Amino acid sequence: MARFSVCAALLVLSCVDASPPTLRPTPTFPRLVEPATPQRTVFRPARRDIGDDINSILNGLGSAIPSYVASGVPNFFQNFPTGTAVQSSLGIGDDALAAAPTQVLNLPPYANWTGQGWSVLLHGNVFKQPNISQSQLDDLTNGFLINTSVSQLPASQAAQARNLTAEIYVVQQSDLNVTMTIVPLSADGKAEGTGQNLTVGPTSAEGDFNQVVPIPDPDGHLQLGNETDGIQSMSLHSLGTDTGNATAYLVPPEGFTVISDIDDILRVTKIYEPAEGLLNSFARPFTPWMNMPEIYANWSKALPNLHFHYLTTTPEQITPNYMEFIFATYPLGSFDTRPLNFSDVSATLSIRKFLLDRIFQTFPQRKFVLVADTSNSDVMKDYPAMVTDFPGQVQCIFLRNTSATDSGDRFPYDTSGFKGLNQSMYMFFTVPDDLKGLDLTKECYNSSVPQNVSFGEQGLPFGNGGFSLDSSRLVSVLMVAISVLLCL
Numbered sequence: 112m113a114r115f116s117v118c119a120a121l122l123v124l125s126c127v128d129a130s131p132p133t134l135r136p137t138p139t140f141p142r143l144v145e146p147a148t149p150q151r152t153v154f155r156p157a158r159r160d161i162g163d164d165i166n167s168i169l170n171g172l173g174s175a176i177p178s179y180v181a182s183g184v185p186n187f188f189q190n191f192p193t194g195t196a197v198q199s200s201l202g203i204g205d206d207a208l209a210a211a212p213t214q215v216l217n218l219p220p221y222a223n224w225t226g227q228g229w230s231v232l233l234h235g236n237v238f239k240q241p242n243i244s245q246s247q248l249d250d251l252t253n254g255f256l257i258n259t260s261v262s263q264l265p266a267s268q269a270a271q272a273r274n275l276t277a278e279i280y281v282v283q284q285s286d287l288n289v290t291m292t293i294v295p296l297s298a299d300g301k302a303e304g305t306g307q308n309l310t311v312g313p314t315s316a317e318g319d320f321n322q323v324v325p326i327p328d329p330d331g332h333l334q335l336g337n338e339t340d341g342i343q344s345m346s347l348h349s350l351g352t353d354t355g356n357a358t359a360y361l362v363p364p365e366g367f368t369v370i371s372d373i374d375d376i377l378r379v380t381k382i383y384e385p386a387e388g389l390l391n392s393f394a395r396p397f398t399p400w401m402n403m404p405e406i407y408a409n410w411s412k413a414l415p416n417l418h419f420h421y422l423t424t425t426p427e428q429i430t431p432n433y434m435e436f437i438f439a440t441y442p443l444g445s446f447d448t449r450p451l452n453f454s455d456v457s458a459t460l461s462i463r464k465f466l467l468d469r470i471f472q473t474f475p476q477r478k479f480v481l482v483a484d485t486s487n488s489d490v491m492k493d494y495p496a497m498v499t500d501f502p503g504q505v506q507c508i509f510l511r512n513t514s515a516t517d518s519g520d521r522f523p524y525d526t527s528g529f530k531g532l533n534q535s536m537y538m539f540f541t542v543p544d545d546l547k548g549l550d551l552t553k554e555c556y557n558s559s560v561p562q563n564v565s566f567g568e569q570g571l572p573f574g575n576g577g578f579s580l581d582s583s584r585l586v587s588v589l590m591v592a593i594s595v596l597l598c599l
């Protein structure tokens with residue numbers, strides 16, 4: 112018990128044991144979920160990658176390394192329950208579940224011009240929200256908090272923590288078709304006509320739908336994609352529920368699209384400090400990162416036809432909170448998050464490239480501005496790879512150097528992907544003002560911002576390949592090592 116508390120306090124890890132898969136009402140340490148089948152996550156590096164330096168230190172101690180640490184993706188939103196796992200583990204009867212209304216999560220989609228008409232990629236999830244008692248919900252919520260509990264949080268934070276937990280413990284609905292009414296919106300947001308019905312499905316085992324469908328426009332409300340440069344919008348409403356409302360963005364073949372990550376670039380998450388990251392994600396109000404909203408607002412004003420696409424690997428279930436924050440703080444735009452069939456660490460590491468490839472393939476003539484921060488190992492690999500994989504389509508890459516402004520970020524990152532890239536197309540920056548005044552259609556690099564790219568692993572505990580010993584980093588790595596040992 113004490114062992115687990117210490118372990119939990121040191122590190123967010125789901126220390127998986129071999130007990131039967133019942134969801135105990137009182138999690139005693141931050142375990143994100145009880146997996147449906149007992150499993151132990153062990154990282155076995157297939158090839159040299161970021162994280163190997165941490166690995167080599169930990170391996171010296173003879174321990175297996177939790178994927179959380181070793182993957183370089185400090186992603187605590189992992190291995191959420193899917194399918195009927197929630198229903199059975201919470202002991203919810205079929206009748207009680209049948210009585211709960213079916214809800215739809217509709218991610219704001221993009222649509223492309225096919226030459227004949229517009230077609231839209233509808234994607235989202237169908238689920239039921241079981242009636243979880245407050246005390247059961249509080250117990251589940253406490254499982255996501257380190258060194259605190261829902262009863263110790265201010266009322267507004269407790270409410271948000273319960274809200275997110277409830278969003279995670281939903282019962283996904285497979286084999287259902289979803290019908291949506293799609294209505295053209297005028298430039299000032301008014302509905303034009305009564306719209307058309309589109310049906311997608313059936314939903315996957317995880318309740319997901321993900322399908323490209325043509326948009327009928329018999330009354331000619333929409334501008335043709337070969338005759339406009341502007342982004343048009345349409346409202347989506349899922350029949351049978353008021354939960355599945357979203358806006359679809361019709362994006363013409365040519366122009367500029369900003370693809371932006373969210374955590375630690377648009378909002379303060381501190382994903383690299385688990386206890387903080389969990390509080391920032393579950394309890395505290397979402398807070399913009401410095402004056403980033405002003406930068407995006409100015410981009411949007413300077414380039415009215417700019418398309419914003421928010422691409423984050425946060426899991427689908429909790430995107431309503433991300434969308435609410437983004438749409439209140441940043442320009443409106445389409446969304447991609449992590450579908451539920453991408454659940455384990457290796458799938459999580461592959462999802463960003465999957466989603467990037469999909470939007471690049473959908474808009475082969477558009478130019479993309481990619482924005483994120485250095486704390487995601489998948490970004491560090493995938494963003495520069497887009498330059499070679501899709502020649503001519505990457506306009507700019509902007510990466511916030513999180514360790515420059517945040518001494519709490521002790522995760523190393525790999526800049527080798529940038530080797531050979533023309534400096535004029537990328538910039539590592541420290542504060543939002545470094546991006547101030549850049550004309551995205553012409554320039555990506557503000558020469559007054561010092562670049563310190565070694566084209567290798569950076570932010571290592573022992574310095575960048577040198578012998579300088581940073582003792583605070585060493586202590587942090589040893590803390591991780593100790594907690595791993597306690598944990599296993």
Ligand SMILES: *[C@@H]1O[C@H](CO)[C@@H](O)[C@H](O)[C@H]1NC(C)=O
Nearest residue numbers: 119120121122257258259386
């Ligand atoms: C837990 O909380 C106590 C009291 O607030 C604090 O002293 C301690 O540093 C915290 N531990 C962690 C791991 O955050």
Ligand SMILES: *[C@@H]1O[C@H](CO)[C@@H](O)[C@H](O)[C@H]1NC(C)=O
Nearest residue numbers: 223224225230231232323473
């Ligand atoms: C985009 O258009 C092409 C046809 O040009 C079509 O095959 C593809 O599915 C469309 N993609 C989306 C996301 O609508």
Ligand SMILES: *[C@@H]1O[C@H](CO)[C@@H](O)[C@H](O)[C@H]1NC(C)=O
Nearest residue numbers: 225226227228335336337338
């Ligand atoms: C745009 O495409 C439509 C066919 O979908 C065609 O009828 C029209 O002439 C095209 N407009 C231009 C300006 O090429």
Ligand SMILES: *[C@@H]1O[C@H](CO)[C@@H](O)[C@H](O)[C@H]1NC(C)=O
Nearest residue numbers: 207210211241242243244245
């Ligand atoms: C949820 O359960 C509580 C008792 O635990 C009950 O009072 C309440 O009516 C239920 N709500 C719904 C919507 O079924």
Ligand SMILES: *[C@@H]1O[C@H](CO)[C@@H](O)[C@H](O)[C@H]1NC(C)=O
Nearest residue numbers: 240274275277278431432435
């Ligand atoms: C949680 O909050 C979001 C955003 O306010 C809201 O859309 C959603 O319905 C809430 N979910 C639950 C389960 O309360």
Ligand SMILES: *[C@@H]1O[C@H](CO)[C@@H](O)[C@H](O)[C@H]1NC(C)=O
Nearest residue numbers: 286287288289310311312313
């Ligand atoms: C969903 O639609 C397909 C045809 O697109 C149909 O074959 C199937 O029976 C429908 N499923 C349900 C549950 O309505």
Ligand SMILES: *[C@@H]1O[C@H](CO)[C@@H](O)[C@H](O)[C@H]1NC(C)=O
Nearest residue numbers: 290291292305306307308350
């Ligand atoms: C869409 O479906 C709804 C519900 O079945 C129906 O009332 C409405 O008339 C349909 N709209 C169109 C354009 O077919």
Ligand SMILES: *[C@@H]1O[C@H](CO)[C@@H](O)[C@H](O)[C@H]1NC(C)=O
Nearest residue numbers: 346347348349353354355356
């Ligand atoms: C969703 O859209 C429908 C149809 O436009 C509207 O009647 C309803 O009020 C909307 N629901 C919410 C929660 O905004």
Ligand SMILES: *[C@@H]1O[C@H](CO)[C@@H](O)[C@H](O)[C@H]1NC(C)=O
Nearest residue numbers: 319320321450452453454458
């Ligand atoms: C998840 O589902 C999508 C289609 O919805 C599929 O293209 C993708 O390969 C699946 N990913 C995994 C990891 O199963």
Ligand SMILES: *[C@@H]1O[C@H](CO)[C@@H](O)[C@H](O)[C@H]1NC(C)=O
Nearest residue numbers: 512514515539562563564569
């Ligand atoms: C990021 O900032 C840190 C701390 O200032 C610095 O040591 C490092 O070289 C920077 N990395 C890049 C790629 O500029």
Ligand SMILES: *[C@@H]1O[C@H](CO)[C@@H](O)[C@H](O)[C@H]1NC(C)=O
Nearest residue numbers: 531532533534535536553554
């Ligand atoms: C880098 O790009 C700039 C602007 O497009 C260009 O002027 C310069 O020649 C390029 N440098 C190299 C080495 O290709």
Ligand SMILES: *[C@@H]1O[C@H](CO)[C@@H](O)[C@H](O)[C@H]1NC(C)=O
Nearest residue numbers: 402405406409544546547548
């Ligand atoms: C945004 O634009 C306004 C008005 O043009 C300008 O005063 C301000 O300095 C700009 N801010 C940034 C961060 O670019």
